[in-house]
Amino acid sequence: MKLNEQLKKMSKKQKMGVLTIGMVVLLVGSFGYKAYADNQKALEQERIAKVEKDQQAKEKQLKTDTEKAVNDLFEKAIIDNKDAEKIAIKNDLKDDTVKKVKEQYFVEKTNDAWQKVINDSIVNADNQLKQIDTAKKAVEKVFKDNKVVNTDQKNVDAAKNEVDKIKNAKAKKDLSDKLVKVKADIDKQNKTKEDNKKEAEKASQQTPEAKTTTDNVATKNNSSEQQVADATGQQTNQIEQQAPQNDNGQDTGYYEPQGPGTNNGTGTNQNVAPTDNGNTGVTPTPTPPAPEPTPEPEKPVGPPAGWIVPPYPVGSNELWIWLDANGYSGFDHSDGYIRPY
Known part of the structure; x- marks a missing residue:
């Protein structure tokens, strides 16, 4: 039977009862749905809040890790340090x-x-x-x-x-x-150059004195040699003058020494040759005295002009450094001296 037919057969009182029950059911359903909806909304809000909180925590941790790694x-x-650039x-x-x-x-x-x-x-x-x-x-x-x-x-x-x-x-x-x-x-090299320069200046200042000494020694040597030559010449002349000659002016080959003179009553001295045990009175020719040896010239004091005593051993690296520092490109050496050029 249909609902409309049933309602027609109901009394007014019965109809009111059914209507009341329907309204109650409707109200109960409405309140139940609202409660459910409110509950779902609360759950969603809670979920969103948790996600946001987790995200914030992750961001905070990332920031902490970043700053720690960089620091x-x-x-x-x-x-956040004001002196970061320093x-x-x-x-x-x-x-x-x-x-x-x-x-x-x-x-x-x-x-x-x-x-x-x-x-x-x-x-x-x-x-x-x-x-x-x-x-x-x-x-x-x-x-x-x-x-x-x-x-x-x-x-x-x-x-x-x-x-x-x-x-x-x-x-x-x-x-x-x-x-x-x-x-x-660098300081060591500069000191070496400076020392070499001072040595060069010192050697340069000594050169005129050494030259004067050398010239004086050379003059003295020349004078000594001339004195020896003069003495030798005088001895030779004396021997030639004492050698007897024959009537033709030729040398007889023997030497007749001059003895002490005797007065022959004429007021003049006459040399008399001594006799030898009844011989003819001719004495053997004596050996003429040997000439005195020529004295060795004195060795000059100091190097010759233009030469100096090397400040370092010849051939050493220090000597080449010294030459370069003083503008020289090479040198000659002899008898312990060098002549830079």
Whole structure:
């Protein structure tokens, strides 16, 4: 039976009862749906809040990890530090370490102020490493394999300029110590040149005196030689004058010594040749006295004009350095003296 027919047969009172029950059912259903809807909405809001909270926690952790990784590149925290530009990277920082931090935390094209600070700090560390590498290469031009390889002042100054730009104290000291050794070598060379110059000036000042001494000795030697020659000539003349001659003026071949004169009563002295045990009175010709040996000329004091005593052994590297420092290209040497040219 249809609902309409049933309602027609019901009394008014019955109809009111059914209507009341229907309204109650409707109201109960409405309230139940609203409660369910409200419950679902609350659950969704709770889920969204949890997601947002988790996201915030992740962002906070990422920020913490980022700042820690970047700060670890430097000797002290650089993020939010007003002296960030003065802070040096850590000792012996490796290029690979900076590269990994950059790959993880560097963000291209960002407008976030905090991220820009992170980017700038990473670039700062990278630039400091590059400066150390540049300075090392400059120093290697003058000091390599634990020895000085070049003393050109321009190269030394260029290396020092690059080392001065390094912020890390340890790296700066290591390279500066090498430049100190180069400077010590340069100072040693300069001192050697200065000493050689002083020796050359001293030798140059002594040369006129040595020349005067040499000239005096040469004059003395010439005088001695002339005296010997004169003495020899006088002895020869005396022998020739004493040699007897025959009636034709020829030398008889024997020498007749002059004895003490006797007075023959005419007022003149007459030389008488002694006799030898009843012989003819002719005595054997005596051997003429040997001439006195020519004295050796005195050795000149000091080197001849234009020659000097070498300040260093002949053939030594020090002597060549001295010659070069004083504008000479070579030298002659003899009897312990040299003549630079």
